[in-house]
Amino acid sequence: MQDFFQYIIDNEQTIYLIILMIFLGIEVISQVPSILHTPLMSGANAIHGVIVIGAIIVTGETASDDYFTLAIGFLAVIVGTLNVVGGFVVTDRMLGMFKTEKKNNSNN
Amino acid sequence: MTFDTALLLICYLIGSLAFIVGLKMLSSPKTALNGNRFAAIGMLVAIIGTFLFYRNSKGEPLGNFILIFIAIVIGIIIGTLTAKKVKMTEMPQLVSLFNGAGGLCAALIAVVEFKSLISGGIIYQASTGYLLILIAGLLIGSISFSGSVIAFAKLNGNIKKTGSFKGQQFINFSVLITVIVLSVLLVLSTANASIYFYAILVLALLYGVLFVVPIGGADMPVVISLLNSFTGIATAFAGFLYSNQAMMTGGILVGSAGTILTLIMCRAMNRSLGKVLLGSFGGTKKVDGAKDEGSYKEISVSDTAMVMNYAHKVIIVPGYGLAVAQAQHACHDLDKLLTEKGIEVSYAIHPVAGRMPGHMNVLLAEANVPYEKLKELEQSNTEFPHTDVVLVLGANDVVNPAAENDASSPVYGMQILEVDKAKQVIVNKRTMNPGYAGISNALFYEPNTSMLFGDAKNVLEQLIAEIKTM
Incomplete structure (x- = not known):
């Protein structure tokens, strides 16, 4: 238990950051029209792809002769990148459609 | 503090800011497209920053550069091709699939991290808080991964039935309790850590499947949104593990915004989240089909x-x-x-x-x-x-x-x-x-x-x- 309390003391600032971020996340989203639910979900999906940084670090720190761990790290970097790139591209495609359709309107 | 560390922190600061502003812009129709691109640029800065400026506790840069680079290129190719090629109608399953990829990534990171604790023989030194966060990342990441795969299969039509059976809630609950007990055991005594750890991994994957299988297809959007916020939370835990600000900001933002989005979606459908999760929608299907069958x-x-x-x-x-x-x-x-x-x-x-x-x-x-x-x-x-x-x-x-x-x-x-x-x-x-x-x-x-x-x-x-x- 002592150990746990020490951990909290050591990470005080981080815990504050987390709490503030939670409220920020709620605040940022609160007024969203229903047509944007899908793109927003998809965009948020891409943002949590930032997990790939963890994968890069973990693979980069693995001993270069530990092939099994390297293979897991390799896979982690692939799926993490897939999350980021796929997420942003697909959101871009969805939102791009809204945009072209608005252009057509102003032309009409 | 070295020059490199300062540069890395600045990269992460830019990345975090871009995530916040990008997400804000994504929630309004006029700015959404630019918001998405803004967040993407922030991501790029954070990733490149990691590549160039990351130093471990001994001050060494990242190793296995070529391997990581190859993995990123593979990820980019697969990601771009699938995202570009897929039909608009298949968009929901694709989002689910990418979300699953993120969850898998979080789970794999936890596995690698755990293996290095074991092989380095330093598991005994790891603090309770550290172990708990490691387990939390593994648990949530795995649930998100297997749940997303099932959601994908359901939307894609690979799984047609909503498999719910009597006592399913009880089984789900037992699996969850077992996982919690195993986690506590692992933290209390690191002697059999490996067994506990991999048992948690397997049970978490199983739980993800059990969690999504009984939920009716009409509720799938809510489930994907919820799993999306799960992956966000797993990312936040991983960020906590490495004291990595970009990962923490991105993860927590998505975790909380995703939860709110899930609730907003439920409200749009006039359904409570509890009912969705208990699978009452698909579970009671075809009860009284004969009642109002007249002639059409x-x-x-x-x-x-x-x-x-x-x-x-x-x-x-x-x-x-x-x-x-x-x-x-x-x-x-x-x-x-x-x-x-x-x-x-x-x-x-x-x-x-x-x-x-x-x-x-x-x-x-x-x-x-x-x-x-x-x-x-x-x-x-x-x-x-x-x-x-x-x-x-x-x-x-x-x-x-x-x-x-x-x-x-x-x-x-x-x-x-x-x-x-x-x-x-x-x-x-x-x-x-x-x-x-x-x-x-x-x-x-x-x-x-x-x-x-x-x-x-x-x-x-x-x-x-x-x-x-x-």
Whole structure:
């Protein structure tokens, strides 16, 4: 238990950051029209792809002769990148459609 | 503090800011596209920063550069190709798949991290807090991964049934409790750490499957949104593990925003999150199908063409059937043809029509249907009484009157499009089979409803040809 309390003391600032971020996340989203639910979900999906940084670090720190761990790290970097790139591209495609359709309107 | 560390912190600061601003911009239609790009640039800065400036506790840069680089290139190629190639109708499953990839990544990171603790023989030194966070990342990441895969398979039609059985809630609960007990055991005594750790991994994967399998298809968007926030939380835990600000900001933002988005979606469908999670939607399917089976009227394509040709005001109600048949372009062609003839045409969009909120908007936007022709639920409902013909294209549950008048119905309480207020309703469906929620629809037996059977695209094309000859 002592150990746990020490951990909290050591990470005080981080815990504050987390709490503030939670409220920020709620605040940022609160007024969203229903047509944007899908793109927003998809965009948020891409943002949590930032997990790939963890994968890069973990693979980069693995001993270069530990092939099994390297293979897991390799896979982690692939799926993490897939999350980021796929997420942003697909959101871009969805939102791009809204945009072209608005252009057509102003032309009409 | 070295120069490199400072640069890395600045990169992460830029990344975090871009995530916050990007997400904010994504929630407004005008700025959404730029918001997404903004967040993407932030991501790029954070990743490149990690590559160039990351130093471990001994001050060494990252190793295995080439391997990581190859993995990133593979990820980029697969990601771009799938995201570009996939049809608009398959968008929901794709989002689910990418989310699963993120969850898998979080779980794999936890595995690698744990292995290095074990092989370094330093598991005994790891603090309780550190171990708990490691386990939390593993647990949530794995649930998100296997849950997303099941959600993908369901939306993709690989799994058709909603498998719920008696005592399922109990089993789910037991699995969860077991996982928690194992986690506590692992933290208390690191002697058998490996066994506990991999048991948690397996059970978490199992839990993800059990968690999503009983949930009905109509609720899948809510589940994907929830799993999305799970992956966010897993990312935040991983960020905590490495004291990595970019990961923490991105993860927590998505975790909390995703949770709120999930609740907003539930509200749009007028369902409680609890009910969705207990799978009461799909679980009670086909209970009283026989009750209101009366006789229904069928209408031919040429009669439909006739009716539409002499209408003044037509409202089209699109649903998943339209998406499956890829009929959005044909639909717009019909709309243009009727508009040329001086008929007023608009679209009534139910917020949850299709498989995801906004699904229909995206689809119709792809076919260049003008934005102002898409009317939201409330507005459409005020217009139906003055409408001559309502054409329902592959929508079912969103026009089911049971939502308003049958308290025993699983869709009871959901706001619907009150199409039966219009003078005539023509429902295009492939067969008389019930919709995605698996319940029968009294609308089809109303005196002013006619059924027009066939594939939406096919029917629309025939309809266009007919009307052109008139």
